[in-house]
Amino acid sequence: MAEPHLFVIYGGTGDLAKRKLFPSLYRMLAKTGVSGEAVVLGVASAPLSDDEYRRSARESLASAGIGDTSAWCDERVYYEQVERGTPSLEPLARRIAAIERDHGLSGNRVFYLALPPGAFPRVIEDLSKVGLNRSDGWTRLVIEKPFGRDLQSAQELNRLVHRYFDENQVYRIDHYLGKETVRNLLAFRFANLLFETSWNRDRIDAVEITVAETLGIGTRAAYYDNAGVVRDMMQNHLTQLLALVAMEAPHSFEADAIRDEKVQLLRSIRRIDLNEVTFGQYGPGTTAGGEQLIGYAGESGVPAGSTTPTYVSLRVDIDNWRWQGVPFYLRTGKRLPEKSSHIAVRFRPPPTCLFHGRRDECVAHQNVIKLILQPNEGFELYFDVKSPSESLKLTQERLRFMYADSFDDIPDAYQTLIRDVIEGDQTLFVRADEVEESWRLFDPVIDAAADGHPVHEYAAATWGPEGRHTPIEWALGPIRGEVTKSPR
Numbered sequence: 001m002a003e004p005h006l007f008v009i010y011g012g013t014g015d016l017a018k019r020k021l022f023p024s025l026y027r028m029l030a031k032t033g034v035s036g037e038a039v040v041l042g043v044a045s046a047p048l049s050d051d052e053y054r055r056s057a058r059e060s061l062a063s064a065g066i067g068d069t070s071a072w073c074d075e076r077v078y079y080e081q082v083e084r085g086t087p088s089l090e091p092l093a094r095r096i097a098a099i100e101r102d103h104g105l106s107g108n109r110v111f112y113l114a115l116p117p118g119a120f121p122r123v124i125e126d127l128s129k130v131g132l133n134r135s136d137g138w139t140r141l142v143i144e145k146p147f148g149r150d151l152q153s154a155q156e157l158n159r160l161v162h163r164y165f166d167e168n169q170v171y172r173i174d175h176y177l178g179k180e181t182v183r184n185l186l187a188f189r190f191a192n193l194l195f196e197t198s199w200n201r202d203r204i205d206a207v208e209i210t211v212a213e214t215l216g217i218g219t220r221a222a223y224y225d226n227a228g229v230v231r232d233m234m235q236n237h238l239t240q241l242l243a244l245v246a247m248e249a250p251h252s253f254e255a256d257a258i259r260d261e262k263v264q265l266l267r268s269i270r271r272i273d274l275n276e277v278t279f280g281q282y283g284p285g286t287t288a289g290g291e292q293l294i295g296y297a298g299e300s301g302v303p304a305g306s307t308t309p310t311y312v313s314l315r316v317d318i319d320n321w322r323w324q325g326v327p328f329y330l331r332t333g334k335r336l337p338e339k340s341s342h343i344a345v346r347f348r349p350p351p352t353c354l355f356h357g358r359r360d361e362c363v364a365h366q367n368v369i370k371l372i373l374q375p376n377e378g379f380e381l382y383f384d385v386k387s388p389s390e391s392l393k394l395t396q397e398r399l400r401f402m403y404a405d406s407f408d409d410i411p412d413a414y415q416t417l418i419r420d421v422i423e424g425d426q427t428l429f430v431r432a433d434e435v436e437e438s439w440r441l442f443d444p445v446i447d448a449a450a451d452g453h454p455v456h457e458y459a460a461a462t463w464g465p466e467g468r469h470t471p472i473e474w475a476l477g478p479i480r481g482e483v484t485k486s487p488r
């Protein structure tokens with residue numbers, strides 16, 4: 001249940017606050033009928049008045065298609081300027097106390113750090129020095145990704161956070177965990193006996209996790225060139241998908257029961273074989289619609305000669321009883337031909353083949369379950385049927401469930417995660433040990449990129465450099481009425 005609270009957006013004039021936080025917070029509050037329970041305080045270094053900030057909040061809500069918010073903004077949105085390097089946050093603490101007094105709030109507070117990662121330590125320390133890490137109600141700290149830039153920095157940041165906050169106050173955001181299909185993974189696996197009994201090395205042949213983006217890096221060179229694709233996507237979003245698809249059943253749906261199993265899974269992953277890692281960086285290219293795209297090197301702000309990878313594919317092996325011997329292929333990249341995120345689970349072929357082609361080859365297709373996260377959430381099951389009136393000719397067909405066909409209001413990821421913060425549910429947030437385990441896994445891969453592991457150029461709007469793994473989705477046979485992508 002959402003209790004009355006103060007929602008402090010630290011970095012309140014930034015892109016994230018404008019594009020995501022205001023619209024998601026507003027929608028969530030309106031939907032749960034508690035818009036009267038929240039008061040928002042934007043904090044940033046720009047010299048703005050409350051009224052100027054309210055105007056910009058109204059504009060962000062309007063550009064997200066939410067109209068008629070003047071009264072809410074005027075009554076419930078405030079702004080406090082905090083200059084960079086300010087010696088003490090005492091004025092902020094006093095302002096918070098005054099707003100809470102005026103609104104009759106009892107000290108429930110969210111501090112959402114919508115800041116560049118380099119700013120986290122200082123802000124966490126400054127807030128705590130003036131006692132803002134505790135209150136008479138609850139105080140929750142939301143930290144955006146990336147949490148650290150390697151294992152060591154993540155450990156240091158965790159130590160700092162824990163000096164002032166208990167782990168149950170800390171919400172490390174990974175917005176992929178808020179996506180409806182990602183949340184549904186647990187229901188899909190653990191509410192349906194049919195799938196879960198087959199979810200193991202005896203039945204599954206390979207698993208592939210793909211997050212393909214059409215966007216380039218846009219105006220984010222300063223951040224991206226330092227981060228690269230492994231820090232930006234693989235260590236967090238794809239690792240979370242991997243953990244949810246492969247973890248053991250938790251003993252309950254409590255946040256820590258689920259997070260314990262995810263950590264356990266991450267600990268079972270073998271050190272990644274660098275021979276199985278392919279890096280790429282997009283070069284110039286042309287989309288199917290004829291749009292000319294510049295390469296990474298030509299993007300504004302990218303230093304000359306940068307070898308930062310924008311694409312990676314790799315193989316993960318899990319050394320446990322369930323998954324021994326089953327390869328998990330993970331791949332993600334920018335400037336690929338389509339925005340598409342999915343998990344494809346391929347089942348083993350039948351033990352003997354009864355269906356042969358002209359050259360005596362086996363013509364049965366392996367079953368595949370494809371869990372689709374983007375662009376349209378849902379899942380598909382691929383299976384063989386006999387083509388009518390032809391003796392033993394097999395055709396691959398598909399059963400399909402799309403969320404949008406059954407439900408009309410699919411909340412956006414931030415809406416879900418903000419609701420969970422306000423309700424105090426940490427299930428979809430990354431715990432300290434979990435974030436450290438995923439850095440432990442990917443530090444050597446990041447080091448390899450820095451130490452001269454080849455980074456191949458691929459033309460923008462193509463499927464990345466030639467890798468050693470044939471994507472499972474391309475191995476799927478043609479589905480009637482659909483154009484299938486041809487393997488490169």
Ligand code: BG6
Pocket residue numbers: 213215232233374
């Ligand atoms: C962010 C990355 O975390 O996720 C971006 O920093 C990326 O580089 C984005 O584009 C992808 O999110 P989504 O929800 O559009 O798949």
